[in-house]
Structures are given as C-alpha cells and as structure tokens.
Amino acid sequence: MIPAAFEYVRAASADEALAAISEHGEDAKFLAGGMSLLPLMKLRLATPTVLVDVARIRDLSYITDAGDHIAIGALTRHRDLETSTLLAKECGIVASVAAQVGDNQVRHRGTLGGSVAHSDPASDLPAAMVALDAIIVARSAAGERTIAAADFFTGFFETALNADELLTEIRVPKAGASGFNYQKFNRRAQDWAIVGAVAATVAGTKRVALVNMGNTPVRATAVEAALASGASIADASMSAAMGCEPPTDLNASVEYREHLARVLVRRALDASA
C-alpha cells in the first residue's frame, strides 16, 4: 500500500515548519515520527497533499530540568523518554509509560508530540499527560500559547490544536522517581491498550487517568476524591468507571471495559502505594 501522492517539505526549524504550513494551508500536515500518520496515509484514510517533516528539528528534541517542572520537546522520541535518566529521577511515570508504547521499532520513531497531537483515546502517553496535568505549548505564526492537558484532548482524535499550530513543548511536574504505576491491558504484544490505568503521585496527591475509557483520555476523579477522603484502595477503585463512556469493539464490551477499569485502577494504585 502506497500513500496518495504528496509534496514533501523538510523543515529545519519551527519557524520553517510554520511558514510551510501557512503557505500550503488546509491540506498540509506535519509529519513527526510517522507512526500514526503514515499507516493512515497508506490506507488512504488520510490524504494530505503536503507533508511538512518536522522530525529533524533538533532543537525541539530535549528533556530538560526547568526548575519547577520538566520540559520535553515535542519531537522527543518515545525511546528517548524511556531511557532518560532525568525523567526516571524527576517524573518516572513518563519514562515508564513511554516504554510500553508499541514496540522497539515504533519507539525509535514515534514522538511525544505526535502521540499527544494524534489524540487517540487508546494511546498511552496522553493519559499520562492528563494524570500529570501537563501543560502543552503550541506555536503558530501568531505566537505561542499554553494549553492544559485537561483542555487539550477535546474528542476522538480531536484536540484544541489549530491546523496551523505546531506543538513545541510538553511540561510535566516533578512527580519523582516513585509512587506511580501504569497498568496496560492488552492481549497481543505491541498492541494498544484495551483499557489502561495510570496512577501517579503529584505533590503528595494521587492522580488516576484511564486509557480507552471514552473519546479522550479521562481522569478518574471519583477515585481520586474517594482516596482523598480516606477510602481504601479497594473501595476507591470501585468508582473507576464512574462517568466513563467506553467504546464497545471486537476486544471488549462496555461492561467488560468497566470491569477492567476497576481492576486495573486497583492494581495501579496498589503498585504505586
């Protein structure tokens, strides 16, 4: 399967990328690792007429200590997150979740920015971003703005990002080297989660977010509230699926996903206690 024809533009800087995207308009798309976009193009489910390759913008690939948070360049690959000693120490949950995305080959190409911009509710890293209340930085020709993760994922493969905006940075809190766990439930190696549960501790408070339990990654607010009011992990986990509208598909019914959410949240909380 070969993608429909397109024009290829390689950007060496964010400014070049933004100039190319505004020049070509609606039908142009950014290409990062290509791990989501190229499969869609090969199936001709996506047919951009211009691809602006941003993967070589070296100064958008970094993981740095920015004082009160860790700043991650949007073009940082899953592999770099997985192996970062800074992340392992300061925000281990991101490294741990990245290590569970797809397979080695996918992690060598796929980027954090691409995963976040793609906004697949079955993806792992977006749920971690929601659990951490990450800040997402977007740049356009008009300037830069920041978007809270809670406002960023607006729907099924939809985000608050405008077509002419480049995601440049993701800021995560210094949540530390422990107190987290990611439970990813799938049946085959390298697959997406049927349901996933992220548990993290930020400034002493437990955060819980779910993968594939709705159109977007969702925060299990009922679980967090129950824990905050002193409920046991076993009791709090019972509210894991509350307010969720999970999909039914080949892998799982709504009821089964709700069950998985309760079990996985309990396991994630137990493992992160």
Add this chain to the structure above:
Amino acid sequence: MKISISVNGVAQEHDVEPRTLLVQYLRESCALTGTKVGCDTSSCGACTVLFEGESVKSCTMLAAQADGGSITTIEGLAASDGTLHPVQQAFHDHHGLQCGYCTAGMVMAAVGFLDENPAPTERDVREGLEGNLCRCTGYHNIVQAVLAAAEGAKQ
C-alpha cells in the same frame, strides 16, 4: 526528489517520489530484496532494517525520511568474505528459522536490540522482539538464538 542514503556503507543516490516507502526504495531502487514486506501495516516487523543503527519498520517510513542517513539491511551484516554476523550464525546454529520469511526482519531487530541491551534476559529478548511476528511460530528457537548471540559476544 533526489535522495542520498548510505545503504550498507555504499552511497546511493536516487530520484524518488516523496511517497516512496523505504522498503520499496530498498527493494526496487537499490535492488536489495533481502528485506521483506509481510503485513504492510506496521505490525509484523518482516521489513525491519536499521536506520542510524536503530531498528525501524521500513514499510512505515518514507525513503525521504532517511535522506542523508545510513541504513543497514540484512545484506549488510555478513563480512565481505562471507563470514556470517554472529546473530546470523546463531540463527543458523539454533535453527531460528523455518520458512524464513520473518528471518531478515527478526535478525535485524535482534541486532538492533542487542546493541541496546547486550546482556538480556530471556524476557528482555521476548519483549525486545515483540514487534516481530513469525507465522511459523518458531519463537522458541529465535529467542534461544538471540540469547546465544548475546552470550557469544560476552566471550
């Protein structure tokens, strides 16, 4: 568009359409047919090659994305006198292949993996090769081969 890629250490220059997949480029423009297309949907790993020393699925990468970089395919592993690469030799010794269709991808994924994790446990090997499927389901001997190659490299 014009692209230049170092393939198995040989500088290659070709004029390709931007939509040319890396696997298509290797097989058709470079006439290196050792790299196979299995699923064509990023799932099976049969098309695995090394890009800048790291394993990638060449059915899910554009040749244009590799422009200016270096690629290693299965043809680039053995020494010029025909001596097999240790991972190839280990697959041979441990009967790590049946029909052979997944083998080029398995070997390339294993070479990339061992570079990142030279002293793996059996579980590490299984996880490291999770992106590669063997329809003959010969996983046991593949894993034994990779462990043997790692062990051999230590000595």
